[in-house]
Amino acid sequence: MPLIIKDEYPEVLFREDGKRLDGREKNELRPIKMEVGVIKNADGSAYLEWGDNKIFAAVYGPREVHPHHLAKPDRGILRVFYRMATFSVFDRKRPAPGRREKEISMIISDCIEPILFLELYPGTSFEVFIEVINADGGTRCASTTVAALALADAGIPMKSLVSAVAVGKIDGKIVVDLSGIEDKAGEADLPCAITWYNKEISLLQFDGDMDLNEMSEFLDLAKDALGRIHQIQLEVLKSKFLTIQEKSDEIIVNKENQGES
């Protein structure tokens, strides 16, 4: 007989001191750690730890399209493969791509497409493989963020980066960056992504129950959080080259010191 564990969520999602269950403020993000160039065989790659989310992204391309009938004669195509590992969630996830994965792959692809110059590469494809190793709420936003980073690492010309974050409502209060429990037990959930070159919203989904008047408040909160995520992305991209530079600078400084002494 299969083991059935009922989903049980806490009744209140705020602690007595007004903070959230994991000790965050309402507008506080989970700790984010990013890295680029983690997969050697890929043209570009990135790794992201966002709270308990652990996600790899690898980019290949431009290259030939397989199957060939998907190729467009006038422009390139962007294909995103979002997959979750079987061990990434509490119940074993069936490895075959399901409805949810196909949807998320599609929305990420649609979200990133406006920043690429696909018309310059007719008949080719850019492929982004996103592998979720550990999932804890907000993987579609985290995947979008890390996919943009991997594309930038591959040196594919792009207008800007993309950042994404989810805003939601739990226990009647608007919070940013929902964790797994908050996502399931909360009232509303609004993932949104932004393309920075024209500051346009590239992804906006909604699930749950909220007042339309609250929308602008949601978006203001998201804008603030997205700015912080964008800063981390920029720093990570630069840090790869800056660390090499610093090391060589150190060597030069050491030599000068030796020469003096």
Place this chain on the structure above:
Amino acid sequence: MENDKDQTEELDEFEDEETTRDLVVPGEVLTEDTKNFLPGRGTILNKERDKIISLSIGLKQIKKNYINVIPLRGFYTPRPGDKAIALVVDKNPVKYKCDINAKDYAQLKPKNTVRKGRIRGGRGKDFEQERLSTDKFDIGDILVVKILSADRLNKPELTTIGKYLGKKSNGIVISIDPPKIPRVIGRSGSMIKMLKNLTNCNIFVTQNGRIWLKGEDLAHERLVIESIYKIASEAHIVGLTDRMQEFIIKEKEKRGIK
């Protein structure tokens, strides 16, 4: 191999005086002064046409009134006239299919592999057959080729007729990121000259990120390979040639090779 002259004609972009050490990333605003500056290579104007933004991760360069971004990562786009190292991956009686590290496989037609009228008795049936058959090279061969034609839509076409071109039967081929090739060549070939002089290796650098080399023995070749990888990883730092020279001399002492 005396291909220095060809390579000096390549873009000396990395060692330009006005190349700053400013590292820029996609979407970064390079300047808001659009009256005095124009968007050059690797940059774009934004929608309101009041800012110049970078398209890729690279180094900012100001040349006259153009702002360029020299990419540090990227892929190879074939251009007519480029020299490339190709791997024959497939062949049929009509053409060879070659991997040149670009988005498409390139094709090499047999008429571009045999010089017309240069073979003794270059007339008659046998000659015509050689001109039109793909017996000259095998699958897996390494060829140094020149790109005859390349554009966005069609497959690039190659030739092996010309100076330094043809099959390579010895040596080692390594590959690095194509945007870092100008750095391996150095300003007017200074880096490549230094590598050749210090290690007595033959080195042939091609635009598609592949480098062919052959030295006296394995120790020298190994040193060259390590040096090239070091150049590639530190391509964005100024004063690289001097530091590489020091590195090679030091390593040679350490390893006890002349």
